[in-house]
Amino acid sequence: MATLKEVADSAGVPMLTAFQALNQHDTVDEVTRRCVQEAADNLNYTLKITQIDIADLAGVAKGTVSYALNNSELIKPATRQKVLEAAQMLGYHLNISARNLRMNRTGVVGYSWHVADDPSRMNNLLDRFIYRVTMAAEERSFHLLTFVQPQKNADRVYESLISTSRVDGFIISDVTYNDPRIARLTAMRAPFAAFGGMYLENADFAYVDVDGKKGIRLVMDHLLEQGHERIGLLGWPSGWPFGDAREASYREAMRDAGVRIENDWIAYTHNILDSAAMAAQQIMNSKYPPTALVCANDLMAFGAKSYLDSVNLRIPDDVALTGYDDDPTAQFLGITSVHQPIDELAEALFEILLGDINQEPLPNRQIIFNPELVIRRSTR
Amino acid sequence: MATLKEVADSAGVPMLTAFQALNQHDTVDEVTRRCVQEAADNLNYTLKITQIDIADLAGVAKGTVSYALNNSELIKPATRQKVLEAAQMLGYHLNISARNLRMNRTGVVGYSWHVADDPSRMNNLLDRFIYRVTMAAEERSFHLLTFVQPQKNADRVYESLISTSRVDGFIISDVTYNDPRIARLTAMRAPFAAFGGMYLENADFAYVDVDGKKGIRLVMDHLLEQGHERIGLLGWPSGWPFGDAREASYREAMRDAGVRIENDWIAYTHNILDSAAMAAQQIMNSKYPPTALVCANDLMAFGAKSYLDSVNLRIPDDVALTGYDDDPTAQFLGITSVHQPIDELAEALFEILLGDINQEPLPNRQIIFNPELVIRRSTR
């Protein structure tokens, strides 16, 4: 296709005039407008400003324009200025696809926010997480592509996204044992960084994590200090490293305190309020009902609280209650919880990923953050 | 750069052998591997399978490959088969960037999921919405780019994304009066489709919506039928079309029922649990406290319920309570709510957007869905 300059020449007007004419700008009179339009039609031209047009207008070579726009040190300041002005006048916008093709990168990172048909999709923590990751990405001129992963063969979706050059890398959360996504991405040498991984054996990939064992230990010490001994646990079904770590930490703390755990002090549930309430009921129906209930996250604590309220068990007088994640619900309900430094964590995670994408891996590709106990009226 | 065939020829081996050699496949012996590697190094070749390689292997022209891969009717089935087999053997993956450049589209749609520094970010409805939109997009080979929009000048972010060809169009939610994003996108002729808009005057753009007035009317009629007259409203501060519509509908219903609304039966709050609880308190402290409380969404209803529980007002005996959105919290707490057909709505919205993107606009670009009352124990 023709360039703007060719159109302008053919119509016998300056480039800028041609530009304005095609933009229907009213600084150009009707006659000229029609004339330019005709020239454009003849050359089968549709207005689309490229670096070539800028070069033509500024009177430099197209290579110069590219360098100038990218703030290359090579270019003399005066020239750069000239180019930038021309770009400004023509309202230039870089074409990302062209850059992507040329540079073989996309400036996009993938994150699977949703799992298909997963009913337990209430997760304020991950919501905050993804928000901060997006911010971190955008500050570095990256964007986030969110996609849905199927329950089965999720790794294929990841493979397809990376091998079609749709994304440069991935953020991963909810890592499982022997996670097929990690196996696949590692095999493909595709950049990725995970939220979670410290309690996986031989975790040989980039991750950030918050020490979940430590978090539960904070909770347990707090409760034990207050004299609680019969402490129950509401956890997730095993299979998730972070969940298993929390349970392990609970058990360790009980052992260290010399308290034997009754079987029915522990119940498992998914992130569903109803199930959590039922699980709480189950625990409280123990022959030796606990005086404190530790929940694996705030959603469960909410569910548990509802149950306790419904049977008029007072919190904390009859039963102390704790959650995990410090989400808005726990804040509102006054439930003691554990705060995770999501903001810093997301930032760090993206930095690590970016290093891998740019083939300049950061020295420290595995960072562990400390959780913080937030004591509220549910335990005092 | 060289092609795989050139490398193979230079090394004096068949293409497939060269391919496997470069892949370190162990069907190829050490010597051949090194030989091929050397040839590749000489030609400065790095393995990257393109349509040209497929063409070389299948013995057809590169144009044929493109047609065959895109299931063009032009190509003879036998040829297509040959091409597909070759593609399979070489593990070919389309390069999206190249296609995007050539076709001047991206297969990506933008959606601003988060607003920067917005504290009131708990929205199960939009979470579900975005999940379904993503699904709809992916079923049509599109992807979703999520970005953060600033509180001010959000329209610039939209402009930049579309004019750099980062996305083909947008999904928009939380439309305001005289929304600058809509003005900007309309002026740019950028494709977009909104969730919400039926209660905007002269809404001259593509949207889907659920009739909010009708939804509140369902709630009101339900309450009035049960004999309630003193009905309070927990709403959002005015400025949001959907919020204003809900309030208007409340007022209409009261007027139609011949009930005068006391000033302090209405309170406003953002999507923050604490504020909602306080607003509920305010209303209940009225000289003529309502016997029913209508909330603009389920989050507020949750906040209100907490307050009511805390002062031992029984639901529904002392105060009936309703929410809106039918989210998991309302389901769990047994709060009467209004269900919006998010799943169908998201699907329809994406279809409309796709039509606009493909320059084949659907005949009906504004679709209104009906809400549905879900009665729970908070009102019976």
Place this chain on the structure above:
DNA sequence: CACTATTTTTGAGACGTCTCAAAAAAAGAT
């Protein structure tokens, strides 16, 4: 079999950018 009509394949070229090696301009040294 020769000729036409139809189907199928071909190969070039364009999309807009970045980057390399080479050329030109400017600055510095003698």
Place this chain on the structure above:
DNA sequence: ATCTTTTTTTGAGACGTCTCAAAAATAGTG
């Protein structure tokens, strides 16, 4: 003023795809 060094600009070419007009192959017809 001439030559050398350094800075700056140039212009071609490649990235991988799709698509057009033209060529080749095949089928159909008398």
